[in-house]
Amino acid sequence: MKGSFWIGLIFYSALHFVHGKLLPSTYNGILCNSIEDAYRVLKCKGKHEATCQLVQVGLPVVAAYYSFLMNCSFTARYVDYKVHPEHSKLCQKYLNKIKEACL
Numbered sequence: 137m138k139g140s141f142w143i144g145l146i147f148y149s150a151l152h153f154v155h156g157k158l159l160p161s162t163y164n165g166i167l168c169n170s171i172e173d174a175y176r177v178l179k180c181k182g183k184h185e186a187t188c189q190l191v192q193v194g195l196p197v198v199a200a201y202y203s204f205l206m207n208c209s210f211t212a213r214y215v216d217y218k219v220h221p222e223h224s225k226l227c228q229k230y231l232n233k234i235k236e237a238c239l
Contacts, residue, residue: 140212143219146227147209150202150234151187157238158194198237201230 180186
């Protein structure tokens with residue numbers, strides 16, 4: 137399989153870990169059961185931006201890792217489809233840190 141596929145898989149795994157950890161919860165005084173709820177409450181441009189905000193507030197220790205994975209995934213998918221093996225290893229390392237923070 138191509139590196140860009142794996143980077144996307146790693147990012148979306150991280151996304152599911154943080155959603156599982158941070159939702160449901162109360163944001164701005166309103167109970168958010170889903171990312172759709174948080175997206176509306178936080179008035180973000182999109183659900184990915186809402187997730188980044190949730191991670192910055194609820195899991196600040198891994199917020200930079202999450203943002204890195206999101207940026208790598210978007211780059212691999214939309215800009216440069218070639219992924220260096222060392223870059224893939226770094227993404228796997230960051231996913232493990234996010235997983236540990238969420239379990």
